[in-house]
Amino acid sequence: MISNTERTVKTGGDPRHLAEFSALRDEIGKLHHPARPDVDWGRVEQLCLALFRQNGVELQTTVDFTLARTHIAGLAGLCEGLELLAGLLSHQWSTLWPPQTHARVALLAWLSDRLQQVWRTMALCYGDLAMVYRAERALEQLCTQLQTLE
Known part of the structure; x- marks a missing residue:
């Protein structure tokens, strides 16, 4: 579980x-497997956190982390991941791994497709409105x- 405090993160390499x-x-890779085995989202989250500690934060692992947190914590996890992505893109774009723009765009497009699939399965209520607006702000920051x- 991620606490709701600010953290300083180092940018990672390959x-x-x-x-x-x-x-x-x-x-x-289980997401693309023909037999459709279940993805262990808790394991994905733990592997991402281990990579962040060992290697620093880079785009590929941050994309996976965002998807994992969304599966684990719903809207709150989505917001955590999107805010991390927004910060990474706004402050570290020039040094971000992978360095190729087309690879970065492909990762973000893949994440967008996956998040849309998850979003469609969420049962939202009025109490979720503040979190929806928080996610909207992070998405607006990413778009900008x-x-x-x-």
């Missing part, structure tokens, strides 16, 4: 040489940042 990254890719980079 994580592909780390065992946790391979394990993370295997777990996320991406538009300035075009």
